[in-house]
Amino acid sequence: MAGMPDLVQLTESGLYCAAGDFHIDPWRPVPRAVITHGHGDHARSGMGEYHCTEASLPILKWRLGEQHYHGYRYGQTFVLGAARVSLHSAGHVLGSAQVRIEVDGEVWVASGDYKRQPDPSCAPFEVVPCDTFITEATFGLPVYRWPAASEVAQEMVAWREQCAARGEAAVLYCYALGKAQRVLAELQAHTAQPVFLHGAVANGVEVYRRAGIEMIATQPVSETRSDQRYAGELIIAPPSAAGSAWLRRFGRVQQGFASGWMRIRGNRRRRNYDRGFVVSDHADWPDLLRTIRETGARRVIATHGNTDALVRVLNEEGIAAGAFTTHYGDEA
Amino acid sequence: MKRFAHLFRELDRSTATLDKRAALIRYFREAPPADAAWALYLLSGGKITGARQRIATTGELRQWVGLLSGLPPWLVEASYDQVGDLAETLALLVDDPQTTLPERALADWIEGQLLPLANRDEKERREVVLAAWRGLAFDERLLFNKLLTGALRVGVSQRTVQQALAEMSGIDIARIAQRMLGAWTPSAGFLQQLLSTEVLPSDRRQPYPFFLASPLEQAAETLGDIESWILEWKWDGIRLQLIRRDGEIALWSRGEERLDGRFPEIEAAATQLPRDCVIDGELLAWIPGSAEPLPFTALQKRIQRLKPGAKTLADAPVRMQVYDLLELDGEDWRERSLLQRRAALKSLLATQATASATDPRIVLSSRVYAKNWASAAQLRDSARERGVEGLMLKRGASPYQAGRRRGDWWKWKIAPLTIDAVLLYAQAGHGRRSTLYTDYTFGLWDGDTLVPVAKAYSGLTDAEILELDRWIRAHTRERFGPVRSVDAHQVFELGFEAVNRSARHKSGIAVRFPRILRWRRDKPMADADQLQTLQALAR
Numbered sequence: 001m002a003g004m005p006d007l008v009q010l011t012e013s014g015l016y017c018a019a020g021d022f023h024i025d026p027w028r029p030v031p032r033a034v035i036t037h038g039h040g041d042h043a044r045s046g047m048g049e050y051h052c053t054e055a056s057l058p059i060l061k062w063r064l065g066e067q068h069y070h071g072y073r074y075g076q077t078f079v080l081g082a083a084r085v086s087l088h089s090a091g092h093v094l095g096s097a098q099v100r101i102e103v104d105g106e107v108w109v110a111s112g113d114y115k116r117q118p119d120p121s122c123a124p125f126e127v128v129p130c131d132t133f134i135t136e137a138t139f140g141l142p143v144y145r146w147p148a149a150s151e152v153a154q155e156m157v158a159w160r161e162q163c164a165a166r167g168e169a170a171v172l173y174c175y176a177l178g179k180a181q182r183v184l185a186e187l188q189a190h191t192a193q194p195v196f197l198h199g200a201v202a203n204g205v206e207v208y209r210r211a212g213i214e215m216i217a218t219q220p221v222s223e224t225r226s227d228q229r230y231a232g233e234l235i236i237a238p239p240s241a242a243g244s245a246w247l248r249r250f251g252r253v254q255q256g257f258a259s260g261w262m263r264i265r266g267n268r269r270r271r272n273y274d275r276g277f278v279v280s281d282h283a284d285w286p287d288l289l290r291t292i293r294e295t296g297a298r299r300v301i302a303t304h305g306n307t308d309a310l311v312r313v314l315n316e317e318g319i320a321a322g323a324f325t326t327h328y329g330d331e332a
Numbered sequence: 333m334k335r336f337a338h339l340f341r342e343l344d345r346s347t348a349t350l351d352k353r354a355a356l357i358r359y360f361r362e363a364p365p366a367d368a369a370w371a372l373y374l375l376s377g378g379k380i381t382g383a384r385q386r387i388a389t390t391g392e393l394r395q396w397v398g399l400l401s402g403l404p405p406w407l408v409e410a411s412y413d414q415v416g417d418l419a420e421t422l423a424l425l426v427d428d429p430q431t432t433l434p435e436r437a438l439a440d441w442i443e444g445q446l447l448p449l450a451n452r453d454e455k456e457r458r459e460v461v462l463a464a465w466r467g468l469a470f471d472e473r474l475l476f477n478k479l480l481t482g483a484l485r486v487g488v489s490q491r492t493v494q495q496a497l498a499e500m501s502g503i504d505i506a507r508i509a510q511r512m513l514g515a516w517t518p519s520a521g522f523l524q525q526l527l528s529t530e531v532l533p534s535d536r537r538q539p540y541p542f543f544l545a546s547p548l549e550q551a552a553e554t555l556g557d558i559e560s561w562i563l564e565w566k567w568d569g570i571r572l573q574l575i576r577r578d579g580e581i582a583l584w585s586r587g588e589e590r591l592d593g594r595f596p597e598i599e600a601a602a603t604q605l606p607r608d609c610v611i612d613g614e615l616l617a618w619i620p621g622s623a624e625p626l627p628f629t630a631l632q633k634r635i636q637r638l639k640p641g642a643k644t645l646a647d648a649p650v651r652m653q654v655y656d657l658l659e660l661d662g663e664d665w666r667e668r669s670l671l672q673r674r675a676a677l678k679s680l681l682a683t684q685a686t687a688s689a690t691d692p693r694i695v696l697s698s699r700v701y702a703k704n705w706a707s708a709a710q711l712r713d714s715a716r717e718r719g720v721e722g723l724m725l726k727r728g729a730s731p732y733q734a735g736r737r738r739g740d741w742w743k744w745k746i747a748p749l750t751i752d753a754v755l756l757y758a759q760a761g762h763g764r765r766s767t768l769y770t771d772y773t774f775g776l777w778d779g780d781t782l783v784p785v786a787k788a789y790s791g792l793t794d795a796e797i798l799e800l801d802r803w804i805r806a807h808t809r810e811r812f813g814p815v816r817s818v819d820a821h822q823v824f825e826l827g828f829e830a831v832n833r834s835a836r837h838k839s840g841i842a843v844r845f846p847r848i849l850r851w852r853r854d855k856p857m858a859d860a861d862q863l864q865t866l867q868a869l870a871r
Contacts, residue, residue: 141407141410141411141414142401142403142407142411142424142425143411143414143415143421143424143425145424263424264414264415264416264420264424264766264767265344265417265420265766266415266416266417266762266763266764266765266766266767267766267767269344269487269763269764270764270765270766270768270794272347274345274346274347275345306414308410309407309410312406312407313407316404
């Protein structure tokens with residue numbers, strides 16, 4: 001392997017595979033892009049071709065409109081230039097994928113964003129053995145360890161009931177794509193009471209429903225009668241709705257945020273949320289380490305988040321590790 | 333401890349004072365008195381550890397959590413830098429227990445487990461702490477760690493706690509506040525006395541809670557007729573309550589600390605007073621005969637001296653500029669008007685022994701007269717030359733209240749001095765600002781190098797803090813533990829109250845109360861101010 005150029009390199013436009021002449025989740029327009037998932041920091045408009053999973057197509061079409069798409073099943077091999085490429089489930093959001101690249105027997109895997117916790121709204125993570133693993137590191141410190149999502153869903157229901165007793169509405173902020181749908185899927189097991197949705201969330205829920213994902217009953221706030229009362233109701237909205245005039249219709253509210261960042265009290269207190277719910281679509285610290293070990297990779301490149309600590313731990317374990325500075329990480 | 337951990341969580345979550353008060357009342361009603369007394373002590377900022385009472389140093393706690401979690405020291409430190417709260421970091425790094433320890437009351441944890449552990453050998457202390465970490469659920473583990481690392485800091489003011497107690501017991505909040513001043517030992521007995529409806533003999537030995545002024549943010553004209561206000565200079569010293577009862581003298585600081593013995597010249601002058609009294613005023617370093625006080629740095633030399641020697645007494649003699657009378661001949665005067673209190677204070681001081689006339693140590697803070705607010709503003713502008721911070725505006729009819737109450741007492745400071753300085757270093761903040769770079773060090777030009785001159789933490793909006801945090805991460809030059817040096821580029825306008833010469837600072841000067849006034853994105857860093865400019869302002 002000595003002397004062989006790296007299969008994937010960091011360029012001004014993003015991660016680039018020269019052998020296959022394609023970029024992975026580029027942040028500038030390029031002729032050919034392989035897209036891991038539909039979040040805005042990974043799937044951008046302006047690419048000549050989009051290579052992605054079939055399962056992510058509805059999301060990409062919703063977000064980017066009609067483009068020149070090539071959809072593939074998970075595990076299906078396709079050839080780009082001299083590279084054999086396949087997409088494997090990343091367990092992050094519906095249709096999310098890791099990119100496996102094989103050239104002359106050498107295998108690289110770029111993870112995109114991933115998690116290992118069970119998630120009823122998307123396919124589970126698949127461990128793909130490789131020589132080099134390009135991993136995310138959003139929560140790359142040992143303080144980040146997630147509780148089971150079903151426990152968190154129970155806490156959400158208990159919170160809504162406390163709000164009901166006080167005559168308040170429970171407004172829960174979730175990222176509109178992925179987190180909101182996962183929470184709605186998790187809630188099914190713990191309550192039957194329908195959930196109200198902000199318009200930005202409702203669109204994503206519709207996409208998930210059409211893909212066959214089962215979620216609790218929902219109703220867009222925009223379609224409610226003008227005399228609808230919200231005390232005791234759960235409303236899911238994107239974080240950008242916090243502090244907006246849109247909130248006024250609900251009367252007295254408590255506000256919660258569902259994010260891995262809520263593991264740290266200071267993050268919640270700074271934003272003045274009443275509640276923080278620790279639920280993340282990214283791997284926590286133990287799962288980052290476990291995943292890297294399971295891939296068998298001898299070399300690891302961390303792309304975004306708290307890369308420093310992860311890189312140092314891996315190097316101390318004898319795994320050659322480094323970092324790429326990318327433009328990912330706006331959506332955690 | 334579950335009950336107190338639950339209260340801590342309710343307080344930590346709540347963003348409304350009313351909810352906090354309700355949670356406190358519920359707790360104080362239901363908790364056993366010994367627990368409630370400790371809870372009160374801890375919520376008031378009390379600590380159970382200290383230099384003379386060592387249960388676990390922060391270094392030991394870091395080391396022990398490494399032992400339990402298997403994490404190397406650097407990773408424990410990196411975690412702390414991210415979380416910004418040691419107690420929370422430790423709680424997060426430990427696994428949740430499979431089986432929890434049997435419940436122990438808060439008082440039992442403290443009196444039965446932790447206090448007897450003080451100053452024992454390392455192994456004994458470590459074993460108790462590790463056993464607690466292994467057996468306590470997250471909320472209790474966090475609280476346990478808070479007991480070991482210092483104050484709770486859970487966003488509850490002492491006044492909120494006192495309001496809850498007052499509402500629950502029906503005792504006047506002023507009495508509760510007074511009984512809680514100074515050092516006290518948390519116990520069921522103390523709590524009983526605190527909430528006693530009788531007037532206790534011990535009530536006679538206590539100072540009164542200080543009445544604090546609020547900064548005047550509106551135009552002075554909105555205060556109405558200047559005739560109904562008393563204006564005084566705002567001194568830059570140490571707020572002090574002088575108590576003389578049955579001829580005995582006690583000095584109390586605003587930090588609720590007895591300062592007896594530190595300022596013998598004040599105590600001597602107080603014994604010369606003709607009557608028993610409680611006086612409120614400002615302690616200043618002041619050379620006799622001089623028109624203005626020495627800068628605050630001179631007074632700093634005196635604060636730490638328990639028994640000042642002759643040289644210290646000669647270099648930095650102190651005097652008290654007094655402005656209020658709270659008690660006279662054992663009678664509480666706080667409900668009377670400020671005009672009445674000042675008049676009585678004036679005649680009390682007028683009858684001081686003649687020996688002190690040439691070198692007075694207790695001096696009435698003179699009233700400043702102005703025809704209207706415009707001429708008051710002109711007087712205020714002369715504050716810096718007079719060695720004061722501005723004007724105090726006090727309503728003549730106002731009673732002496734407790735704590736910071738808006739409306740009757742205002743501090744009207746002069747506009748700050750300003751410089752344009754360059755951001756050099758940043759450090760992650762704590763509490764609400766954890767995980768963000770919010771503690772900044774700024775520098776000025778000395779020739780072609782930038783010399784650090786001030787640290788500032790406040791003044792930016794939340795949006796600016798986030799933006800600057802991102803910039804800092806993208807423009808880090810070097811890291812020194814939690815501190816990052818950044819590319820010299822960003823210029824900020826800093827405001828401060830005064831500049832003093834200082835041998836302790838590399839730049840040779842120390843600025844008082846620096847804060848950020850504006851982010852000068854328009855200004856290239858080459859145009860930031862020179863160190864000489866600041867040095868020229870030093871007193």
